[in-house]
Amino acid sequence: MSIDYRLFIKPLVFTACLLPVAWLVWALLSDRLGANPFEELTRQSGLWTLRFLLLTLLMTPLRELLGRAWPLKYRRMLGLFTFFYASAHLLTYLWFDQFFDWQEIFTDIVKRPFITVGMLAWLLLVPLALTSTKAMMKRLGRKWKRLHQLSYGIGLLAVLHFLWLVKADLREPLIYMGILLALLGFRLWHRRRQQFPLRRGKAVADLSS
Numbered sequence: 785m786s787i788d789y790r791l792f793i794k795p796l797v798f799t800a801c802l803l804p805v806a807w808l809v810w811a812l813l814s815d816r817l818g819a820n821p822f823e824e825l826t827r828q829s830g831l832w833t834l835r836f837l838l839l840t841l842l843m844t845p846l847r848e849l850l851g852r853a854w855p856l857k858y859r860r861m862l863g864l865f866t867f868f869y870a871s872a873h874l875l876t877y878l879w880f881d882q883f884f885d886w887q888e889i890f891t892d893i894v895k896r897p898f899i900t901v902g903m904l905a906w907l908l909l910v911p912l913a914l915t916s917t918k919a920m921m922k923r924l925g926r927k928w929k930r931l932h933q934l935s936y937g938i939g940l941l942a943v944l945h946f947l948w949l950v951k952a953d954l955r956e957p958l959i960y961m962g963i964l965l966a967l968l969g970f971r972l973w974h975r976r977r978q979q980f981p982l983r984r985g986k987a988v989a990d991l992s993s
């Protein structure tokens with residue numbers, strides 16, 4: 785009897801996606817998050833949100849580059865993990881930064897641009913998470929694709945949020961921005977190539993006729 789190893793890949797990827805949160809909880813409980821553990825929790829959950837967002841955006845270019853459909857099987861799971869980490873990140877802010885003082889939170893969202901931008905990114909993630917089921921995909925049809933293109937804007941807001949909050953060394957947010965722009969650039973290039981597939985061949989044909 786042969787075992788289909790592909791059956792184990794999805795649960796393995798799912799477990800791997802839970803490792804950062806498991807590590808963070810363990811590090812918090814065992815006092816390994818430094819002098820400001822709750823601040824570190826906010827920072828780390830923010831970084832993991834951004835990493836999952838970029839991983840989600842990587843799946844479509846990966847499909848095109850490899851010519852295989854499997855990356856798309858993980859796109860939805862990774863997108864939902866992005867929302868999961870973004871919500872955990874927001875929760876650490878509401879809880880440990882603001883102690884659920886809603887008046888303060890509102891003032892902070894209005895006054896600090898990096899918080900405004902982060903909040904906007906999280907709010908835009910909500911409809912994507914709510915419509916991530918296969919049933920919603922079918923129901924929305926072409927509108928689903930257009931709605932989920934919001935993820936490009938969310939990516940831009942996320943790096944802007946990071947750039948805005950960093951005070952001195954911009955290297956880290958700039959690296960994330962570079963990766964995001966490369967992923968979005970690939971999409972643009974690929975779309976143009978699909979729109980004008982015969983352009984080069986036609987130009988050569990025109991010249992030789």
Ligand code: HEM
Pocket residue numbers: 826827828829830831833834837870873874877881899902903904905906909938942945946949
């Ligand atoms: C898609 C949504 C979001 C992403 C991708 C994101 C990402 C990040 C990243 C990468 C960091 C920096 C980590 C570091 O310093 O190394 C960060 C920090 C932070 N984020 Fe977010 N964030 C998001 C949403 C939010 C929201 C909704 C809020 C609050 C309303 C928020 C509040 C904060 C705060 C308070 C910090 C720490 C700032 C500091 O260190 O002084 N973020 N976030």
